[in-house]
Amino acid sequence: MGQANTLLHIRGVLPSLRPAEQRVANEILENPQQAVHMTISELGRRAQVSDATVVKFCKRLGYKGFQEFKILLAQDVVTKPQPVYGEIEPADSLGTVKDKIFQSNIQALQDTALTLSESALEEAVHAILSAREIHFYGIGASGLVAQDAEQKFARIGLPARSFVDAHMQITRAVLLNPGDVAVGISYSGDTYEISHAIELAKEAGAVTICITNFSKSRLAQLCDIVLLTASREHVFRSGAISSRIAQLSAIDALFISTVLQDFDRFQACITKTRKAIEARREA
Structure with missing residues (x-):
């Protein structure tokens, strides 16, 4: 099994793993450089699990066994070193907060670029272009993303709507x-x-797409097309900082890929709407 990045794959399935398997995952994520050189028994001892649990962990991720997992992990550790940055702490200075926020967002974008499947993106584009109605559902910070999606797709003349209220979501x-x-x-x-x-929506016959961080989540399991992000939220998770980015x-990426499928038509829509906005501005 080939993954765009083994460490990102582990993070993406982490919530769905059993507690013992999560200990193996956390040991690898915290010490990837050392894990590459560990035997199966050494990794098991560090994670306080049996050798059999390590093997189950590898197979649950889709690898044939521990050796294949180590080979792919080694490639990631060598070619994609993990940057050093930490969680925001209450005692951090403004300068440190700024650096950590920007580094976290940069890393989220780089990781998502590796995780987001081009084939899934292509499927989503084709579904959107064929749809008579397009809904975007989000709650909280994800609701802001849904509204941004509506603004973009509606502006090129597609029948897009966003719904951030739970009752409106299900009734539509x-x-x-x-x-x-x-x-x-x-x-x-x-x-x-x-x-x-x-x-x-799926029961009604609609094509279902999700944008989520976790490939084994309930939402991902429900959807026909999964667009995976890869961000890490820590102490201030409620702020949805890097995940929103x-x-x-x-x-x-979904919007621009859609525009390029019929560039002249969609560019004409953008030009028309831009002129309408410019007419409202004071000279």
């Missing part, structure tokens, strides 16, 4: 028809309201 989802598109946006992939709306960039 059940009215979708086969061939329509519903896009659920959730960092965790476990936001009940988004999964419920997507489930109803990664989601917005995934929307941007």
Whole structure:
């Protein structure tokens, strides 16, 4: 099995692993350079699990065994070294906060560029171009991303709407028809309201797409097309800092890829709407 990045793959499935397997994952994520040189017994001892658990961990990620996993991990450690940056601490200076925020966002963009599947992106573009109605669902910070998506796709003349209220999401989802598109946006992939709306949209026959950080989440399992982001949220998770940046960039990639499929038509729409805005500005 080939992964764009083994460490990113581990982070993406971490919440779905069993507790013992999570200990193996955390040991590797915290010490990737050392893990490359460990035997299966050494890794098991460091993670306080059995050799069999290490093997199960590797197979659960889709690898044939520990040796294949180590080979691919070694390639990532050598060719894609992990940058040094830390969590924001209450005692950090303004300068340190600034550096950590920007480094976190930069890393989220770089990791998402590796994780976001081009084939999934292509499938999503084709579904959007064929849809008679396009919905974007989000709650909280992901709702802001949904609204940004509506602004972009509606501006090129596509029938896009965003819904950030749970009742509006489900009442509109059940009215979708086969061939329509519903896009659920959730960092965790476990936001009940988004999964419920997507489930109803799927039952109505719509093509379902999600933008999420975790490939084994409920939302990802429900959707026809999964657009994976790769951001790490820590102490200030409620602020949805780097995850929002990664989601917005995934929307941007989806939008531009759609525009390029019929550039003249969509560029004409952008020009027309820009002129309408410019007419409102004071001379």
